Amino acid sequence: MARTTGSDGGRTRSAIDIAAKHLIARVGYEAMSMRRLADEVGVQPAAFYRYYPNKQELLFSVMRGHMDRVLAAWEAEGRSAHTALEKFCAFIRFHIRFHVERRDDVHIGNMELRSLSPENRAIIVELRARYENSLRDILDDGMDTREFAIDDIALTTRAIIAMITGVMVWFRTDDRLSVDEIAEKYVEMGLRLVGAKKIATTKTGGRNVPVGPKIRSL
Amino acid sequence: MARTTGSDGGRTRSAIDIAAKHLIARVGYEAMSMRRLADEVGVQPAAFYRYYPNKQELLFSVMRGHMDRVLAAWEAEGRSAHTALEKFCAFIRFHIRFHVERRDDVHIGNMELRSLSPENRAIIVELRARYENSLRDILDDGMDTREFAIDDIALTTRAIIAMITGVMVWFRTDDRLSVDEIAEKYVEMGLRLVGAKKIATTKTGGRNVPVGPKIRSL
DNA sequence: GAATTAATAAAACGAACGTTCAATTAATTC
């Protein structure tokens, strides 16, 4: 046999991408064989090489694509906040909401850095640094304006990144809390870490709008 | 050739354990071949099977051994603290100091859970839960005594675990801060997260002793 | 409807994988 009826390069490509994310996230890059990936897509192993030159480029494409999307999404969403405090809360909400529904990407990003070739790894590491620096810039800004009271900005940045990324390890959609509820609780914890008081907000047309101070029951 | 002069089962076994930790931490369990491991030990691949029945048991032994040591060490060290506040500070200091000098174990523990057989994984997951629950118990205790002011104990526990474990990702011994300095900064951040004020301490004979309130420059 | 291009299958490549087995020698026991 050869070309199958109804075959379509675009559909096959995205079927490969989707299946690869599932497989890599579940069993790991090294443990994922090309034969198993082909099985999942419903195609012969050789068909893969029409879309990627090799296995490594597939992994890189997956990780690079995710980082590009994260950076673009935050750049778009972060613009609507103005003060450091607003930006800080927005960042935590964004990070948790965005990543909770992209858990395969998060897992791959955390676990498969070492499976990248040195050149590819350098590119991804650079993109990750750029993203994490956008939080650091917010903390710097908030210290300048005295909205925050932080002892060590570099350490606090890392602590917050680790804290909010940790959500993706345990969160399940059938959790006792919704994603938004969890995000709010992490905003509260983040505010404690940076020594700030919360400006409570409600959602209005998808944008976070201050509604004045709110009494917390702690 | 056969048995080599000076060969010793005990020494070979620990050479295997050490080389395996380095290799698994660096390239991952799946990517570590038995031939490469044998090379690192300076032995033929077949020699390995005198010490472990298979590759999987080696991984399990490494991970199980680490968890046993963590639990034993914290049980011994945690006893010297009495109030929830003291225990909390002691836990963070212990966690960071203990794991910073066992980075291979930490990496393996975080990355290779999925490489364990289901039965082995269940055992390790249970041990990890036991360790993390010892922090949770401290938070529970501190809420009862009103030393802490926490909104959500389960979430705060996870947040703190993620935060302090994150240190192992970026810490290098040539960092601008020593391990002890970093640990103290994370104690400070931990105290903010649980809504407590610090009781500053100095080391006296290896034990943490309160020295009264301390002004922090935030 | 013929020519061309796109998408796949089928089969095979050599290399590497985890593991087993038999043989061999060093160390220990008696």
Next chain:
DNA sequence: GAATTAATTGAACGTTCGTTTTATTAATTC
């Protein structure tokens, strides 16, 4: 010093790996 046990080698097992090559058919173009 003979017998036994401990530790290892060298070679091989069958399997699976990522990838390449060639042939074949569907879809598209003209």
